[in-house]
Amino acid sequence: MSSAQDHLASGQDDVRNGNLVPSGQAEPATKGRSTRLMHSRLGTPLHHERDMRVICIGAGASGLCFAYKLQRSFEKFSLIVYEKNAEVSGTWYENKYPGCACDVPAHNYTYSWEPKLDWTAVYAGSAEINKYFNDFAVKNGLHKYCKVNHQVVGARWDDKKGHWEVQITDLKTGNIVNDQCDILINAAGILNAWKWPDLPGLSEYKGKLLHSANWDDTVELEGKHVGLIGNGSSGIQILPAIQPKVASLTTFIRNPTWVSPVQGLEQHVYSEQEKDDFKNKPGHLLEYRKQNETALDTLIELFMANSQAQKDTRVLMTDQMKEKLGNDFLAQKLIPQWGVGCRRLTPGINYLETLTAHNVKVVCGEIEVVTDKGCLCDDGKEYPLDVLICATGFDTSFRPRFPIVGLNGVDLREQWSKESLGYLGIAAANIPNYFVFLGPSCPIGNGPVISAIEAQADYMLMFCDRWQTENIRSFAPKQEAVDDFVEFTDDYMKKTVWDEECRSWYKNNSSSARVSALWPGSSLHYMEF
Incomplete structure (x- = not known):
């Protein structure tokens, strides 16, 4: 399989009368001045940062991670995170059923740089996890980017202008809000669109x-x-x-x-002594987290x-x-x-x-x-x-729940109507300047999912940096890259138990369909890749 960099389809902008337009268009005649001297980036330092507008859909674990990393490492950006719920935290705000808890050990369901010292048990309940992400947002001032009670209902790529036109419903008033961005991040999550069972009567x-x-x-x-x-x-x-x-x-x-x-x-409820050791004994919590993560990472x-x-x-x-x-x-x-x-x-x-x-x-x-x-x-x-x-789960098809229209009028809902064929769990052909957290073929069941979210955020921000500092108008994976990746993934899955005949949301709630949810390898392999 060739590298991700080899398969990046980025439109390097050319000079056209002082404007940046997609490569491949005819060069118009110019008078007097060389178009080279009219380039908008001439006269600025190498890797000078241009203004960048980012819209993120969803303020759960993925959206908050992205906002934190963007705020920490970037300047000259504007960010807005549209969240349909009344608060941040995503699925941990929504899911409140009796017994609701995470099936990943709590000390490994945190951001790597933000441990929580006082988890009550190995597997924490939803209210405790909800508080962790809320506290994280407060601590790092992320609420200023978040617009709650606002649901994205449509997005269309304008190829002439090189940006996204996004439509949002204000759920309190019912009004439609129009917004624009250079980069569109979908952090809505996979286990988000719940559905009733298909039962007569x-x-x-x-x-x-x-x-x-x-x-x-x-x-x-x-x-x-x-x-x-x-x-x-x-x-x-x-x-x-x-x-x-x-x-x-x-x-x-x-x-x-x-x-x-x-x-x-x-499962084990931590004693006060154990929690005190996590808090005050140097290196104790870190070693415990490493042991847990090793156990989870080596499940492959x-x-x-x-x-x-x-x-x-x-x-x-x-x-x-x-x-x-x-x-x-x-x-x-x-x-x-x-x-x-x-x-x-x-x-x-x-x-x-x-x-x-x-x-x-x-x-x-x-x-x-x-x-x-x-x-x-x-x-x-x-x-x-x-x-x-x-307790019948979610729509796990990966198809967007609203129109995401990219190049040449391609709607991602239609492109993924039969099979959700993405690239590296984060992108789709024909959809420029767009990333999705935990998309098709991601390591959501291969190991600790927060580690995967962090890796995806870093990868996305690498391309945000390139867009901001280079003459890149747009980027998206080539179709041949997607086809190559899908072929590799399908071949790998034949060697795994995931391909056996069991009904699973890894296969879009089918017993015999293609394994569409999981990464072809371990979570460590994903982060290394």
């Missing part, structure tokens, strides 16, 4: 309907018969959190999944099909799941036949043990239709419910 249900990503905390669960659809990360967290409160809980499980923490990274061997690590881990996790379930029938239904890691691994704290609680019923199979009373399943039984919780 869902709209006919007369009880209370909830979605994990749009939680209504005014709904009372105490004493109710509650149904839970889904056994992905959200469903696995919700079940043990609500089980003690409800009268009865019926969980509907369509597919098996591996549930167990990585060895050495089991586990994800290789037929590797010894895969075989050993499969035996270990099978034994652990059987022990925690203590039920042969459930073990047969819930332990997968496909490899460990084909679906995203989750720690599953107290999930398996709770499945056999006195007030929990497990229904394995398909829901054929949702009735006005509850769920009718393929076992022929109807399960009446007071409350139905859908």
Whole structure:
């Protein structure tokens, strides 16, 4: 695979009557003065910085990281971060369902330069993570760039003017705001557009309907018969959190999944002594973070099909799941036949043990239709419910949720309508001066995701620097670069468990589609690349 630099398609601007225009256009006649002397950058120091306007979509972990690094290292820029929510923090502001937590150890779910000394546990809850990112924004004065309650609804590249025209809805007034920028950064995130399950009759249900990503905390669960659809990360967290409160809980499980923490990274509430050591013992926290990150970064061997690590881990996790379930029938239904890691691994704290609680019923199979009373399943039984919780995830197709129109009227939604074929997890052909955080084929499941976000921000800012200091009008990956990268990625995926037949959002919630979400290698490989 050739290098990213080789595949950069950058329009080096030529002199045209003192104006900067794309290369390849005809040279007009000039009188008297050499066009060389009329160049707008002549008479300025080498690498002189021109003014740069940047719009960033989203103020979650990615958007705040970008804003911090831009502020720290650049001058002569203006930045605005449009955030649709009322506060920053992205998914950690939005997701408030019972038991909501990160499945990455908290001390490694921080920016590398901004540790938090007092995390309460190995896996922190959403409120604690939300506070971390809010505090980070306050500490570094990032709110001055953020315009909350403003949702980007469209962006179009003007190739004549060499900039983006962006449309934003003020969610408080409903008014449309028009803005422009030289560089457009999409930090909206992949796990952001939640969706209802595609089940017949869902709209006919007369009880209370909830979605994990749009939680209504005014709904009372105490004493109710509650149904839970889904056994992905959200469903696995919700079940043990609500089980003690409800009268009865019926969980509907369509597919098996591996549930167990990585060895050495089991859930643990930190003692006051441990937190004091993190704060006051020189080098202690840094060493702990390094150990965790090493464990996460070296998981790549586990994800290789037929590797010894895969075989050993499969035996270990099978034994652990059987022990925690203590039920042969459930073990047969819930332990997968496909490899460990084909679906995203989750720690599953107290999930398996709770499945056999006195007030929990497990229904394995398909829901054929949702009735006005509850769920009718393929076992022929109807399960009446007071409350139905859908922990059914997000649209993970990577397709933008609004028009992003690039060169020659190409809309990225259409370009990615069948397959989201991007470049290095950050860019797309035909879309100039545009970067996306955690785009297709990024290391979102290969290791610590914040490290990947930092690497992506650095890469984006490298090109922002080139745009600001060189005669670059626009840049985008060539189609041949995208094709080369996709071919390399697809070939790599054939060697991994991710390519096995399991339903996963790594494959756009399909069991047999192309692995579109993950980087072809380890997270360390991504950062080195």
